[in-house]
Amino acid sequence: MADFDVLIAGAGPAGCATALSLADFAPDLRVCLLDPGVRGKSNIGETVPPPIEPVLAHLGLREQFLRGGHCPSYRTMASWGRAQLGSNEFLLHAHQIGWRLDRASFNRMLVDAASSRVAAYLPATATALGRDPEGWCVSLSDGAEHQAQFVVDATGNAAVLARQCRLPSTSLDRLVGCGLGVGSRSDGTEGLMIESFSEGWWYTAALPSGERVVMCMTDADRVRSLQLSHIDRFMDLLGRTTHVRRVAEINGALARPTIAPASSRLIDVDAALPLLCVGDAGSRYDPVSGQGIVKALRGGIFASYAIADWLHRRDERGLARYRLMLKHEFAAYREALRNFYIQEQRWPDKPFWRRRHGALSTVHLSGE
Numbered sequence: 001m002a003d004f005d006v007l008i009a010g011a012g013p014a015g016c017a018t019a020l021s022l023a024d025f026a027p028d029l030r031v032c033l034l035d036p037g038v039r040g041k042s043n044i045g046e047t048v049p050p051p052i053e054p055v056l057a058h059l060g061l062r063e064q065f066l067r068g069g070h071c072p073s074y075r076t077m078a079s080w081g082r083a084q085l086g087s088n089e090f091l092l093h094a095h096q097i098g099w100r101l102d103r104a105s106f107n108r109m110l111v112d113a114a115s116s117r118v119a120a121y122l123p124a125t126a127t128a129l130g131r132d133p134e135g136w137c138v139s140l141s142d143g144a145e146h147q148a149q150f151v152v153d154a155t156g157n158a159a160v161l162a163r164q165c166r167l168p169s170t171s172l173d174r175l176v177g178c179g180l181g182v183g184s185r186s187d188g189t190e191g192l193m194i195e196s197f198s199e200g201w202w203y204t205a206a207l208p209s210g211e212r213v214v215m216c217m218t219d220a221d222r223v224r225s226l227q228l229s230h231i232d233r234f235m236d237l238l239g240r241t242t243h244v245r246r247v248a249e250i251n252g253a254l255a256r257p258t259i260a261p262a263s264s265r266l267i268d269v270d271a272a273l274p275l276l277c278v279g280d281a282g283s284r285y286d287p288v289s290g291q292g293i294v295k296a297l298r299g300g301i302f303a304s305y306a307i308a309d310w311l312h313r314r315d316e317r318g319l320a321r322y323r324l325m326l327k328h329e330f331a332a333y334r335e336a337l338r339n340f341y342i343q344e345q346r347w348p349d350k351p352f353w354r355r356r357h358g359a360l361s362t363v364h365l366s367g368e
Contacts, residue, residue: 002134004032007148009126011035014279015154016110017300023117026308030119047192055297068105071208073098078194081343102208129164150274159281162267172264174220178228178257183249184212198347202244266330
C-alpha cells in the first residue's frame with residue numbers, strides 16, 4: 001500500500017489550495033504536503049485583484065486573510081501606449097477592493113491552514129520521481145522515500161516533477177523580472193503602477209511594511225546588454241522613468257537586483273500519468289496579466305476535484321477536463337496578451353516590442 005494517496009510538492013498558493021480543497025472535498029484521502037521552506041525573492045510586492053476574496057472564502061480563509069495586515073488597493077495605474085498615466089478602477093468590479101499583499105503573512109496563513117489539514121506535512125523538497133506499482137516513488141531532500149498514488153507538481157517556476165518526467169513545455173517569450181526593494185515616496189494609495197519603456201516595462205507597488213518593490217521586465221537576452229544585474233545601472237534606468245521614479249526612492253539602495261524567469265509557459269502533461277501541474281508549474285502567465293496568485297488558488301481547487309474523482313472511482317474525465325482547461329485558458333490568455341502588448345507602438349523597432357507585436361501569436365516548443 002502506498003504511503004499516501006496524494007503527494008503535493010510545493011506549499012505555495014497552488015499547493016496549499018490543492019491540499020485545503022482535498023481536505024474539504026475528499027477528507028478520506030491521505031495527503032502529504034512538501035514544503036521546501038524557501039520562498040522566491042520575486043514573491044514580493046504583489047497586488048492581487050478583487051476576485052481573490054471569493055476564492056479565499058471558498059477555501060475558508062477569507063476572515064483570516066482580512067486580518068492579515070494586507071492593504072486595500074482600489075486601482076492600477078499604467079503608462080502604456082502613451083506617456084500619461086491612466087487609471088483602471090477596481091470600483092467598477094463586482095468585488096471592489098484589491099489588495100497589496102504582505103506576502104510573508106499570506107504565505108504563513110496558507111501553510112498554517114494546509115499543514116493542519118493533511119496527513120503529513122514535511123519540510124523537504126522532491127529530488128527524484130519514478131514510477132512504481134503503487135504509482136510513484138518520490139525521493140526527498142532529507143533522504144527519505146515515499147510512495148504515492150498521485151503526485152501534484154506545485155513547485156512554481158522550477159516545475160521540478162514535470163522536468164523529472166521530461167514533459168514538453170510551450171513557451172511564448174523569454175521574459176524575466178529584475179527586482180529590487182527600495183524606499184517609498186508614497187503611501188501606496190496609487191496602487192500598482194506600470195510604465196513601459198523602450199526595452200520593456202517597469203512595475204512598482206508599495207508594501208504594507210512601508211517599503212516598495214520595483215521590477216524591470218525585459219527579455220533575458222537584454223539583461224546583460226542593459227546591465228540590469230548591476231545596482232548602479234539598474235538605478236540609472238529607474239531614474240530615467242517618468243512616473244515610477246516619483247513614488248520610488250532612487251537613492252541609497254545597496255542590494256543587487258534579483259532576476260527571476262517570468263516567461264509565458266504551458267506544460268503539457270501526459271494524459272496517462274497520475275500527475276497534475278498546478279499554479280506556475282502548469283501554466284505561467286506574464287505578470288502584466290495580474291492573474292498569478294488567483295490563478296494558482298483556483299487551479300488548485302479544480303485540480304483537487306479531478307484528483308479525488310480519479311482516486312475514488314478511477315474516473316479520468318476530471319483529469320482530462322483539467323488539462324483541457326489549462327490549454328483553453330492559455331490560448332485565450334495568449335490572444336489577450338498579444339492584444340495588450342500591441343497597444344504600445346512607441347518603439348516598434350526595439351527587439352522587446354517587435355517580438356511581442358508578432359511572435360506572441362505563434363508559440364514554440366521548448367525543453368525548458
